[in-house]
Amino acid sequence: MRDVTIVKRYAEALFEVAVNRDIVESVRSELHTAKQVAQNDAAFVRFLSEPKIGLDKKKALIETSFAAGSIEVRNTLKLLLDAGRIDSIPQVADSFQALYDESQGxxxxxxxxxxxxxxxxxxxxxxxxxxxxxxxxxxxxxxxxxxxxxxxxxxxxxxxxxxxxxxxxxxxxxxxxxxxx
Structure with missing residues (x-):
């Protein structure tokens, strides 16, 4: 239950920033892409989860992989990486989608x-x-x-x-x- 609450906090913070900067649609799309990558690219997730690889190299991979996207999504992914929760990308994307749906009725x-x-x-x-x-x-x-x-x-x-x-x-x-x- 605690993990669900933590994941929701990441999504809520990102949603708030996206609303304030009027980029909710693009962030939602980028998170969907990140979710697809996390679910379908085992090598990507394995690299980011490997304890022997330094955080700098992992963050560089996030920067290059999501370079076309917003800094807000890249920073959120880096925060998940720093917190050891990179495997929570799909849950963050789902929570963000739920917040989006709620805002749209x-x-x-x-x-x-x-x-x-x-x-x-x-x-x-x-x-x-x-x-x-x-x-x-x-x-x-x-x-x-x-x-x-x-x-x-x-x-x-x-x-x-x-x-x-x-x-x-x-x-x-x-x-x-x-x-x-």
Whole structure:
């Protein structure tokens, strides 16, 4: 829990600086890129995590790798490096995205379904949950999960809305077991 709080502090500080300098969009994009690099380039992360390599060389790699980006993102990455939290780049990017979404009145939702949802179905789900949550909009990331049997499972933040047939059958089974006791 403590790590989550610390990661949020980095994201909040960067978000505040980005808002003050009116560069929120570009910082969000750069953090997304940094997250992709951290998740997909094992050699990059291994180099930055290697204790035998000096901090100066690691910071130089950050400078050259993200030279096209803002000084704010590069400095944040260097702060994570100094604190021994360079592996937290994806979490910082996610926390920043959550702050951005909140400021824009939007939410990110992962929708699990048996099959790929049509654009019209995604729009209906997005509108329904935007209204339910009091948001301007909800962005849908549809993931196919054939084990659900039917229905939808929607995850927004830490909340899960489960209207799948699998879940309904589990509840019926639980009720039958309780009645028979």
């Amino acid at each position: 939007t939410a990110q939702a992962t929708v699990y379904s048996v099959r790929e949802l049509s654009d019209m179905e995604k729009q209906t789900v997005a509108e329904t949950f935007a209204q339910k949550l009091g948001k301007k909009s909800v962005s849908i990331d549809n993931k196919v999960d054939p084990t659900l049997l039917g229905g939808l499972k929607v995850r927004i933040g830490n909340t899960i809305y489960d209207s799948t047939i699998k879940n309904k059958l589990t509840r019926i089974e639980r009720n039958l077991v309780n009645v028979s006791k």
